[in-house]
Amino acid sequence: MEIDKGLIGGSTVLLLLSLLEESDLYGYEIIRRLEQRSDNTFKFREGTLYPVLHKLENKGYVKSYLSKGDTGKERKYYKITNHGKKQLAEEKEKWERFSLSVNKVIGGGIHAFS
Template identity: 75%
Template sequence: MKIDKGLIGGSTTLLILSLLKEKDQYGYEIIKELKERSDSTFEFKEGTLYPVLHKLQNKAYIKSYLAKGETGKERKYYKITDKGLKQLVEEKEKWKVFSLSVNKVIGGESHAFS
């Protein structure tokens, strides 16, 4: 099922900061990880991801650096900052409130969707 871009757009900060909390990653690695973990629900294109990464970098939630990857090729890696870790806590709380509220409206947490 194709997910509305508006729904995905509101959660990109949460998704990316969550991945970068686990480990530093380069752009394509983030795209691949999001796709794999979401069972292909989140299929970001480079043209979609990089503007988000730049926005997060401008807000000082992440920073980038150049390093050689496993193949020996130099890549731009992204790393979460202390400010980004604080924002991640806030984003998780917002998501929790949002998802609980949506579930209350559409039938509650314990109801199966049909």
């Protein structure tokens, strides 16, 4: 299964902040991890990541800095802020409530028709 996914959408903030909670990452790494974690379910339009990252930075959820990683290439890394961590907790809760509700509706339907 492959879902074409633009990143300019609802659940992206949750995905990005949870990845950044684990470690500081630059854009390309974020895409690779998202693909790996989702078992290549998502086929990202990769460029759409950047407006979202910049939006997160404008909102103060992340901070960026330039650094030369192991490869010696200078990259723009993103780091989650305390504000971002709070937001992540909120987004997680929202997501759980949402998926729970969706499952209830679906589950309820299954029960109703079974």
